[in-house]
Amino acid sequence: MNTRYVLYDEKIPHIKYLESSQTLRVQVSIPKFLYGNNVKTIGLDDINLFFVGLQERIEHLFGVTVPHEDWLVERCDVCWNFQVGNDVGNYVRMLSKQKFAFKNTKSYNQDQTVEFSNKSSRIIFYDKQEEVAKSKETKALIEQAKGILRLEINSSKHDMKKFAPTWKAVELLSQPFFDYMVGKVLDEVDYLDDIEELNVEWLKENKDNISKIETYIGFNIIRNLVDESTLKKIYPSSTLATRKSLAKKMTIPKGNCLKPLTIIKESLPDQRTRYFADNDKKSKIMEQIK
Incomplete structure (x- = not known):
């Protein structure tokens, strides 16, 4: 007989502990964990903040300290918010007409969502403001989501193992893995002439x-x-x-062309991940989280 414990926490929505293997599993959205929503785009410093916050939360709940390097990844969704103004519906319509290699294309909710998927991975583009509005979020958050075309990539096991053979979270929650996954998707988008x-x-x-x-x-x-x-x-x-x-x-006349979706990178550290070893910095970070 195996004993399994499932717990619910306001900061971590899904926690499971398997007694037989002494394995702790958590499922969490990093931006929601840090800021309460995923409309805000996070950077590398937020990843460092997340690791520290997760460690503190687990210690608070269970009285144990889990080093950052001990976390392994079973699923990793790579996401980005593109600000495209009034063209969200136009982008979704354009994307819904396309085929991605080895994936099926599906459209939902009248130009609000398009999905490319197979058995191992899934790519979704959707109207973030519509999604936030349906979730009955605050007016301020709905306004903040205006004009956002949201990209979500459910990474395949093959892609994750390519970057992290040992499935280490500190290797997958990194700039190189993000660039690789998003770059693969954006390279497949074809801005066809009308x-x-x-x-x-x-x-x-x-x-x-x-x-x-x-x-x-x-x-x-x-x-x-x-x-x-x-x-x-x-x-x-x-x-x-x-x-x-x-x-x-060929330069034939064409209708209003949509601009290619691009990632505007801010100045980011060169290293994959950086931890706050200094206790004073750690205290200030935890004050922000609380």
Whole structure:
């Protein structure tokens, strides 16, 4: 017989202790743990603050001290808030028409959420203000979430093990892992031209290049329908490279294009993680948490 204890705490929503293996499991959102919501974007200093706060909370609840290096990760969601103003719905619509490699695309709630998923991982883009409003948060928080396109990546076991073979939390809650996971997603986003906005007069002026224009439009339609792996099966490698090159060079008139989603990095420490060993600093940090 195995004894399992499940506890509920205002700071840590899910705590489980398995007596047979003496394993303590916690599930927690870092921004919610620190600031009470996940509308606020966190940085590396917040990760350090989280480790100290988690250690203090566990010590307060159970009377034991768990070193930062002892925490292992079973699940890691990488998230970011893109401020896109009034274009949240436009981005979701654009993304809902796309295919990510080896993932199914699903749309929910009328241009509010799009999901790319398979059995091992999931990527979601959604309207953060709508989500906060449905949760009946404060007016101030709803206003703060205005214009935010939220990205959430449920990392696969393969990606986590690649960065941390021993599943150490201090290695996964880091800038390099964040850059790797978000970079993979943003590299797959294709900002396709809106060929429905083609101008007839422009076509007349460029009638000498009509063959290239036809090729471009046809390729654009096909890559809207299939993912990258299917494109490689349809086209010989040399032809696919030629088509992609043509697509980059073609400057046909198009409708309002959305700007590429990018991460604006602030000045961050070079090291992966940094701990507050100084007791005075630690005391000040805990005062903020309390």
